[in-house]
Amino acid sequence: MDSVYIAVMSQVVLYASMSLDGFATGPDDDLSVLHGWAFGDPTMEMHPQVGGEFLGAGAVIFGARTLRAGDAAWGDEDIFPMPVFVPTHEAREPVFRNGSLFTFVDSTEDALARAMQAAGDRDVYIMGSPDVAQQLLAADAVDAVELAITGVLLGSGVKLFDHLANAPIRLQPTRVIPSKGITHVRYDVQHDPDRRGTR
Known part of the structure; x- marks a missing residue:
């Protein structure tokens, strides 16, 4: 399977x-x-191509649970060179930390709309966050899945x-990249034309 990925237009990537x-x-x-590479595990390494694509994204979305769970790994390092949007039911003012602006919004749909506006012609990444990912997959708003x-x-x-919701969701594999302790697999989402108006 071809391991070269060429972005031709902005995408929403899980x-x-x-x-x-x-x-x-x-x-x-x-x-x-699962994130041993971020916790100093020498047996794991993210592939630099995949990591570089993430760092080139224009905006990131993840849930409040991912924000809390990631604190131990991120520490005081600058992790996200792009704005981060966090859907949460808890009203919070934006926070600037670790070199990143975290904006808290009241719905996944609002997070996606703001992230797409902030990203411009670059990709929007949904990072981890199963609840957020499942909602956006159900809305047919995800273009690619990078595992x-x-x-x-x-x-x-x-x-x-x-x-x-709305399963089955069909995915087309586009590449496999092996790395130390990790296999990176990317899929394109086969969109349902009856639900594309949700994005």
Whole structure:
């Protein structure tokens, strides 16, 4: 399978780490196993091409749970060189931290609209966040799925694709990139023409 990906137009990309048994986090929202590369695990390494594509995104969306769970890995480092939009039911003022502006909004739809406006002609990435990902997949708003599959069976946690409305959602594989402890697999989402008006 061709491992060269050429972006021809801006896309909404679901970008998530996942265990072989389908979990996006371990028990108690633990990310240390799936994101071992960020916690100093020498047996894991994100492929630089995939990481570079993420860093080239124009905006990122993820949920409040991902924000909380990521604190241990991110520390004080500058992680996101682009604006981040966080849907949450808790009213909060924007926060500037770790070199990034985090804007809190009251719905996933609002997060997507703001992220697309902020990104311009660059991609919008949905990072992890199973609840957010499932809502945007159900709305047929996701163009591509980029999975970092870790060779581990977690057995429990939060599944990435646990509650999908409008299933089946069909995906077309476009590339596979192996890396240390991780297999990166990218899919194009086969859109439903009856629901494209939601985006």
